[in-house]
Each structure stands twice: as C-alpha cells, then as structure tokens.
Amino acid sequence: MSNRLSGNEAVAYAMRQINPDVMGAFPITPSTEIPEYFANYVANGEVDTEYVTVESEHSSMSVCIAAQAAGARSVCATSSCGLALMYEMLYVAASSRLPVTLACVNRALSGPININNDHSDSMGARDSGWIQIYAENNQEAYDNFLMAMPIGEAPNVRLPVMTCMDGFITSHAVENIELLDTDVVRKFVGEYQPEHYLLKKENPLAVGPYDISSYYMEHKVMEAEAMKAAKARILEVAAEFEKISGRRYSLIEEYMMEDAELALVLIGSTAGTAKAAIDELREKGAKVGLVKIRVFRPFPGEEVARALAKTKAAAVMDKSEGFSANGGPLFAETRSALYDLRERPYLINIVYGLGGRDVKTEDIEKVFARLAHIAASGETGPVYTHMGQRSKEDNA
Amino acid sequence: MIRAKDINEHTPWQDLTPGGEIYEPGTARAFNTGTWRTDTPVFHQEACKHCMLCIPFCPDSAIPVKDGRRLDFDYMHCKGCGICMEVCPFPAITMVPGGEPR
Numbered sequence: 001m002s003n004r005l006s007g008n009e010a011v012a013y014a015m016r017q018i019n020p021d022v023m024g025a026f027p028i029t030p031s032t033e034i035p036e037y038f039a040n041y042v043a044n045g046e047v048d049t050e051y052v053t054v055e056s057e058h059s060s061m062s063v064c065i066a067a068q069a070a071g072a073r074s075v076c077a078t079s080s081c082g083l084a085l086m087y088e089m090l091y092v093a094a095s096s097r098l099p100v101t102l103a104c105v106n107r108a109l110s111g112p113i114n115i116n117n118d119h120s121d122s123m124g125a126r127d128s129g130w131i132q133i134y135a136e137n138n139q140e141a142y143d144n145f146l147m148a149m150p151i152g153e154a155p156n157v158r159l160p161v162m163t164c165m166d167g168f169i170t171s172h173a174v175e176n177i178e179l180l181d182t183d184v185v186r187k188f189v190g191e192y193q194p195e196h197y198l199l200k201k202e203n204p205l206a207v208g209p210y211d212i213s214s215y216y217m218e219h220k221v222m223e224a225e226a227m228k229a230a231k232a233r234i235l236e237v238a239a240e241f242e243k244i245s246g247r248r249y250s251l252i253e254e255y256m257m258e259d260a261e262l263a264l265v266l267i268g269s270t271a272g273t274a275k276a277a278i279d280e281l282r283e284k285g286a287k288v289g290l291v292k293i294r295v296f297r298p299f300p301g302e303e304v305a306r307a308l309a310k311t312k313a314a315a316v317m318d319k320s321e322g323f324s325a326n327g328g329p330l331f332a333e334t335r336s337a338l339y340d341l342r343e344r345p346y347l348i349n350i351v352y353g354l355g356g357r358d359v360k361t362e363d364i365e366k367v368f369a370r371l372a373h374i375a376a377s378g379e380t381g382p383v384y385t386h387m388g389q390r391s392k393e394d395n396a
Numbered sequence: 397m398i399r400a401k402d403i404n405e406h407t408p409w410q411d412l413t414p415g416g417e418i419y420e421p422g423t424a425r426a427f428n429t430g431t432w433r434t435d436t437p438v439f440h441q442e443a444c445k446h447c448m449l450c451i452p453f454c455p456d457s458a459i460p461v462k463d464g465r466r467l468d469f470d471y472m473h474c475k476g477c478g479i480c481m482e483v484c485p486f487p488a489i490t491m492v493p494g495g496e497p498r
Contacts, residue, residue: 095415096415096417097414097415097417098415158414158415196417196419203397203419204419204420204421205417205418205419206417206418206421206423207415207417208415208416209416209418211416214405215405215412215416217409218407218408218409218412219409219412219415219416221409222409222412222414226414
C-alpha cells in the first residue's frame, strides 16, 4: 500500500497498526507529532491503547516501565532534552530487562538551546543498555519500529529498543512510503507474551529489587550477554521482515563498497546525501562507498571492520560531539573495531551537522577529496576535525 | 523456575534471574539484615503489658506477635534503631551497645 507520510506520521501509523497496550505520552519538538497523531487514533477508537498523559518524560518512561512489568506492551516517543530527562529510567528499563519501545526523534541537546537535528540525545544514551536502530528515511523509520518489538521481546534478548530518526529532516519531511497491511503487521509483531509479569496472579513477581554488590556484577554480565545475543536476533527479525515486505535490512548497509578505496561511515539521513554524492563521483570513476550504521547498539564491530578492510582511507562522520577531545562516539567505536585488522585503512573523524547544520553533496565530495589526498600521500593530517562551521581556516 | 532459596552469593551469573526478578513473595524474611545493628534492644518480658504500641512503630517487622502477645525481638531483621524503646510506656525495652543479640 503506497502512501505519502512524514517520518512522525509513519511511526505513529506503525504504532496504530501494532495497537500497543500502553503509551506514556509527553510532547517535545520534533517528536510531538507522534503522540499527537496517536491521540487521534485513541480518540477515534482505532486502537485499544491506554493513553497516559504525564507531567514529564521521566514519568512517561516510568509509565512504560511499570506497564511493561505488568505484562503490557508499552510505547513512547521523545527527543533531545526529553530523552535526557528519561536517562535515569532508561537504565531502569534496560536493567529490569523490560522491552519497552521508544521512538527517538533525534535533536540536539541544550545548550545553547537548539531544536534542530543532531544525534547528541541518543548518543548520550548509548551506554544505557538500549538497543539502538537508526533510520535513513521515513520508510526505514516505519520498518524499524515494526521490527523493534520482535527484537526486544525475544526471551534471550529482553532489552528495550530505541528506534531513531533525524529530527525534521526525517520526522517532518513527507516522502513516498510503502505501508504493510495491518493484518500482516499484527501477525509479524505478534502478542507480547512474557513468561513472568506482575499481573500473572498464579506467579507473584518482584521487579527491580535492590541489588547488593554480591549480585549487581552478575546481573550486568547477563545484560551484556543479552546485548550480544541481540545481534543475531536483529538479523533473524530482518530476515522475517524481508519475507513480508521485500525490503532487506542488516546491521549495516554497504553502499558501493565492493571495490571502494575511499569510504564514509555515518548514521541516519546523511546516508541519502552521501549516496547521491557517491553516485556522482562513481560516474567520474572514483572508487568511493559508504558504510551506513543502522544498528549502533549492539555495535556491529566485526561487520564494520570487514566492510572497511579493503579500503585505503575512510572518514567516520559523527553527528554529535561527545567532547572526548579524541573524536566522536562513532569514531571511537569504528576505530576500535578496526584494531584487529591486519591492515587498516587511514581513518579520520569529522564531526558535522550539529544543531541542524546542513550537509550537502558538495560537503561529502570535499570529504572524499580529503580522503583521496590522504590515500595518495599517506599523510592523515589532523585526525579529529569538524566540518560545516564558519572558520578563518579551511575545513572539510 | 529459579527460587530465591536456591540463589546465594556463590551462584554464577548463568543461574540468576534476568534483572534480578524474584518469582515469589515474602523473600525479605530470608534476608538477614540484623547484621547492620550497632545498638541492640533487650526485651524485659516481666515488665511488658502487651499494649502493642511498639509493634506499629517498628520500621521493620522485627517484633513478632502471637495470640495477642508480643514475643522477643526478631534479631535477624532488627536494625537497632531504638524507636520501640522510645515509645514503650513501661520499662520493658532497654538498649545496649553493640550488635550482638542478648
């Protein structure tokens, strides 16, 4: 079924098709439309969802955690400072092993106050124990949300899932989209059937007990093992999803990587821009390609290393700072993943697109030009740089 | 199903429950928290009128009751806070230094 929807509409529609038991709802730009559209579905009786309006994001996540523990499938949507206000509860959801699903519409964190896109919100939550899946466009935002529950709810995973899309660029831009039939979606997502839940009266349950030092470490190891297991589960669910949609997903997407000598590694909507630039450069004979990170948690280290193994130079493009003074978070992960390769490409990090700063095909071409120079000269130059800011010096 | 009694501080991570979930009620009974005590209440049975005032004031449930009469302290759960001594209208409870039960 073809349609034209914004990213927010697409995710709200996915929620409508899934018909979750509970939504913890609190608005924040640019994710506000998701609970807004969904409120319509609730008011029109199109879903049976208990729609809980709360006083903050800390509370919306708390509602979701409590509902999920009770045995209900719960969903949530937020952005930026809203996600930051949830941080405490994000860890509670993950460590209590409750597979809540959250649509994160990526936006910069304050300050200075800014409502536009970058990845600093979800990157700040990258160590919270949530699975993170990023969309390039509206179609992927829709598809990723449909795949989230079968991934997170798997008994050997039991982790919450954050599906991310770029604020405004993806959330508000209207694109053509292929929607699945609701019957097909419901069959694919299935019922939430946890083995233990608070409302199961035959089996009393306590969730989230105090964990003394004699047990905490063991529970964290279990959580880490679950995150490792999520990798295979994500691929299994993707294979099932391909059967109903014809659309193929993996942990990463390799674009023109077969013979690529120069490559980009990046996340989200910039992949579309990069693909357009790569198409143009390929026409001129340049062997350039892209590794798009679809799943950031669990991080597909082996897959990224394999994809970049034969390149000469690569640029990791981070859409969030991180202030490590040593490169952005995606750079840290990628460089670490390449360490075990016998021969590694030259690797640079470019932090770009902060707070809604645009990135164009010309910018991507500049990055490839820099990579071409590095590959030819063997001189990496400054490894950790920024792109797109006004400067008295040249930057790319 | 993993029961609380089968878990202890030697249990490997593979045999624990996800998120530390507990699949039965009342497991606090099995958890010895009396070791935190630095002062210890002493029950003087002969002075007790069984007015039951100490029982609701106990922040834990460390004063067992049977057939309308209070029994000696449950030292496995008493934290030694001394509130029972404060509220007792009779000289039926005194506090002594140290965590050892008397």
